[in-house]
Amino acid sequence: MVEVLQRKAQLEARLISLEEKLRGIDAELDSHQSRDWEELAVERETDEVLEGEGLAGKAEIAAIHAALGRIEDGTYGECVQCGDVIAEARLELLPFTPFCADCARKLQK
Numbered sequence: 001m002v003e004v005l006q007r008k009a010q011l012e013a014r015l016i017s018l019e020e021k022l023r024g025i026d027a028e029l030d031s032h033q034s035r036d037w038e039e040l041a042v043e044r045e046t047d048e049v050l051e052g053e054g055l056a057g058k059a060e061i062a063a064i065h066a067a068l069g070r071i072e073d074g075t076y077g078e079c080v081q082c083g084d085v086i087a088e089a090r091l092e093l094l095p096f097t098p099f100c101a102d103c104a105r106k107l108q109k
Contacts, residue, residue, distance in 0.1 A: 004071060004076060004077075007071070007076070007091065007095055008068065008071050010095055011064050011067055011068055011071075011095055011096060012068070014060075014064060014095075015061060015064045015065075015068075018057050018060055018061050018064070019061065021053075021057055022054055022057050022058070022061075025050045025051075025053060025054045025057070026054075028046075028050055029047055029050055029051070029054075060096070063096040063097075063098075064096045066096070066098060067095065067096040067097075067098070070098070077091060079098070079099050079100040079103050080098040080099065081098075081099055081100070081103035081106075081107075082100065082102070082103050084100050084102075085100070086099070086100045086101075087100065087101065
Protein backbone atom coordinates (compact mmCIF):
# COMPACT_ATOMS: atom_id res chain seq x y z
CA MET A 1 0.00 0.00 0.00
CA VAL A 2 2.84 2.38 0.78
CA GLU A 3 4.24 1.80 -2.71
CA VAL A 4 0.94 2.84 -4.32
CA LEU A 5 0.79 5.89 -2.07
CA GLN A 6 4.30 6.84 -3.14
CA ARG A 7 3.32 6.36 -6.78
CA LYS A 8 0.22 8.51 -6.21
CA ALA A 9 2.36 11.28 -4.72
CA GLN A 10 4.75 11.02 -7.68
CA LEU A 11 1.87 11.29 -10.16
CA GLU A 12 0.33 14.23 -8.31
CA ALA A 13 3.66 16.07 -8.24
CA ARG A 14 4.09 15.50 -11.98
CA LEU A 15 0.55 16.74 -12.56
CA ILE A 16 1.29 19.99 -10.71
CA SER A 17 4.50 20.41 -12.69
CA LEU A 18 2.75 19.85 -16.03
CA GLU A 19 -0.09 22.22 -15.18
CA GLU A 20 2.44 24.91 -14.27
CA LYS A 21 4.32 24.31 -17.52
CA LEU A 22 1.09 24.57 -19.54
CA ARG A 23 0.24 27.88 -17.86
CA GLY A 24 3.67 29.13 -18.88
CA ILE A 25 3.16 27.97 -22.45
CA ASP A 26 -0.22 29.70 -22.60
CA ALA A 27 1.27 32.91 -21.27
CA GLU A 28 4.10 32.73 -23.80
CA LEU A 29 1.70 32.12 -26.67
CA ASP A 30 -0.47 35.03 -25.57
CA SER A 31 2.53 37.36 -25.41
CA HIS A 32 3.46 36.95 -29.07
CA GLN A 33 2.03 40.01 -30.75
CA SER A 34 4.94 41.48 -32.73
CA ARG A 35 4.17 43.88 -35.55
CA ASP A 36 7.51 43.33 -37.24
CA TRP A 37 7.17 40.68 -39.99
CA GLU A 38 10.51 39.03 -39.30
CA GLU A 39 9.89 38.84 -35.56
CA LEU A 40 6.37 37.59 -36.20
CA ALA A 41 7.73 34.78 -38.40
CA VAL A 42 10.14 33.70 -35.65
CA GLU A 43 7.35 33.91 -33.07
CA ARG A 44 5.11 31.71 -35.22
CA GLU A 45 7.83 29.06 -35.46
CA THR A 46 8.26 29.20 -31.70
CA ASP A 47 4.48 28.97 -31.30
CA GLU A 48 4.41 25.70 -33.25
CA VAL A 49 6.98 24.19 -30.90
CA LEU A 50 5.13 25.47 -27.84
CA GLU A 51 1.82 24.16 -29.14
CA GLY A 52 3.39 20.73 -29.68
CA GLU A 53 4.71 20.75 -26.11
CA GLY A 54 1.30 21.85 -24.90
CA LEU A 55 -0.47 18.99 -26.70
CA ALA A 56 2.01 16.47 -25.31
CA GLY A 57 1.54 17.92 -21.83
CA LYS A 58 -2.25 17.72 -22.10
CA ALA A 59 -2.03 14.08 -23.21
CA GLU A 60 0.23 13.26 -20.25
CA ILE A 61 -2.15 15.07 -17.87
CA ALA A 62 -5.04 12.95 -19.16
CA ALA A 63 -2.96 9.79 -18.67
CA ILE A 64 -2.05 10.86 -15.14
CA HIS A 65 -5.69 11.54 -14.27
CA ALA A 66 -6.59 8.07 -15.59
CA ALA A 67 -3.79 6.51 -13.51
CA LEU A 68 -4.98 8.36 -10.40
CA GLY A 69 -8.46 6.99 -11.10
CA ARG A 70 -7.06 3.47 -11.26
CA ILE A 71 -5.32 4.07 -7.93
CA GLU A 72 -8.62 5.16 -6.41
CA ASP A 73 -10.53 2.14 -7.73
CA GLY A 74 -7.76 -0.30 -6.79
CA THR A 75 -6.78 -1.39 -10.29
CA TYR A 76 -3.53 0.54 -10.58
CA GLY A 77 -0.71 -1.71 -11.79
CA GLU A 78 -3.06 -3.99 -13.72
CA CYS A 79 -3.06 -3.87 -17.51
CA VAL A 80 -6.35 -2.44 -18.73
CA GLN A 81 -6.11 -4.60 -21.85
CA CYS A 82 -5.33 -8.09 -20.52
CA GLY A 83 -5.57 -7.71 -16.74
CA ASP A 84 -2.02 -8.93 -16.07
CA VAL A 85 0.21 -7.18 -13.57
CA ILE A 86 2.33 -4.39 -15.06
CA ALA A 87 6.00 -4.94 -14.24
CA GLU A 88 7.36 -2.68 -11.51
CA ALA A 89 10.24 -1.61 -13.77
CA ARG A 90 7.73 -0.44 -16.38
CA LEU A 91 5.78 1.53 -13.76
CA GLU A 92 9.04 3.12 -12.62
CA LEU A 93 9.60 4.45 -16.15
CA LEU A 94 5.98 5.19 -17.01
CA PRO A 95 4.01 5.51 -13.78
CA PHE A 96 0.85 6.45 -15.69
CA THR A 97 0.94 3.58 -18.19
CA PRO A 98 -2.28 1.56 -18.44
CA PHE A 99 -0.64 -1.29 -20.38
CA CYS A 100 1.79 -4.11 -19.69
CA ALA A 101 4.75 -4.29 -22.05
CA ASP A 102 3.19 -7.06 -24.18
CA CYS A 103 -0.06 -5.19 -24.76
CA ALA A 104 1.79 -1.94 -25.43
CA ARG A 105 3.85 -3.69 -28.12
CA LYS A 106 0.71 -5.15 -29.69
CA LEU A 107 -0.94 -1.74 -29.77
CA GLN A 108 2.07 -0.16 -31.50
CA LYS A 109 1.89 -2.58 -34.43
